[in-house]
Structure formats: structure tokens, C-alpha cells
Amino acid sequence: MYSEKVMDHFMNPRNVGEIENADGIGEVGNAKCGDIMKIYLKIEDNIIKDVKFKTFGCGSAIATSSMATEMIMGKSVEEALKLTNKAVAEALDGLPAVKMHCSVLAEQAVKSAIIDYAKKNNIHIDGLEDVK
Ligand code: FES
Ligand code: FES
DSSP states (O other): OOOHHHHHHHHSOSSBSOOTTOSEEEEEEOTTTOOEEEEEEEEETTEEEEEEEEEESOHHHHHHHHHHHHHHTTOBHHHHHTOOHHHHHHHTTOOOGGGHHHHHHHHHHHHHHHHHHHHHHTOOOTTGGGOO
């Protein structure tokens, strides 16, 4: 039912934890199941230098969070904003259909952390207009 990559990222999640003095923090909840995810970004010169997450949720939420942190590490904030839950699921070689909603958490948490960063620094980021 789960791909090897999903199992790997669930068993050995990457970038778990918190960042002190993070430049952006995003916290989102999944309305469908009540699971929550928090993500911390360290941003220097518009580049995501470090990212850590904490997820209180199911295996798929943990695996997608872990994969999402790897996918945005070292990227510009504009690139990170383009991360979609579909891309994360594809990078994990797919998720069972009933578990696709779990991957939305990672996409939303990344966006919410970047919005937090933009607000704190009062800067405009291309692509943020489209974000709820
Ligand atoms: Fe969160 Fe699935 S409801 S574990
Ligand atoms: Fe809640 Fe997966 S069942 S995020």
C-alpha cells in the first residue's frame, strides 16, 4: 500500500525539530483529521538555509513533511512557494488516494511559514498573492 520511499521517510524522517529564532514559522491543521504540522525556516539572502518540522499526525503526514523539507532546502523562497502537495506525493512515488489529503499539510505549512517571513520583514514575494 505504501511505497518504499513513504516508509523510509516515515521511519527516518529528515529535518525533525525546531529552529531557534526561525525567520518564518508556519503552523497548519488538517480539517479532515485534526492532525497538525509546524515548520520552521531559516532564510538568508532569500534562500532557505535550514528547515525543520514537527508533525503531530499520521505516517503519511510525517513522510510528506519530511520529503517537503528536503525539497525546499537550499531553494529560494519563490521556488519553495511553488511546492505542491502533488509534487511531494510524486517524489514519494505516490500516496494511496485516501491519504492524499495528508500531503496538503506540508504544502500549506511551507506557504504559511513563508507568509510569516514576508510579514515579519515587510517584504513582497512574487507568488504570494495567490496564497490564501
Ligand atoms: Fe491523523 Fe490519520 S487521522 S492519523
Ligand atoms: Fe491526518 Fe494524514 S490522516 S494528515
